[in-house]
Amino acid sequence: MVHLSTYFSLENAGDPHDEKLLKRGLDALPGVTSVSLSERGCVAVDYDSTGVRQEQIRQKVQELGYQLRSED
Structure with missing residues (x-):
């Protein structure tokens, strides 16, 4: 069992509603x-x-409807 972490920057997220939706x-x-x-x-x-x-x-x-921020 390997525990990893990943990170994404999202264009259209950042409020508590978004966090609940993403967590669920x-x-x-x-x-x-x-x-x-x-x-x-x-x-x-x-x-x-x-x-x-x-x-x-x-x-x-x-x-879930979120756009990933491009890494320019």
């Missing part, structure tokens, strides 16, 4: 252990790599 959606993925959102729209996800992959987390964030 991402907690449904097997292996996700923690979800937090900063006021600046950065989401941090701790997960067990035997249950979920980073790409699955990224995809779920987008399915």
Whole structure:
């Protein structure tokens, strides 16, 4: 079992409603252990790599309606 963390910067997130929605959606993925959102729209996800992959987390964030900020 390998515990990892991943971080995404989101274009359209940062308020308490967004945090609740992201937590509810991402907690449904097997292996996700923690979800937090900063006021600046950065989401941090701790997960067990035997249950979920980073790409699955990224995809779920987008399915929930959030745009990833491009890394220019």
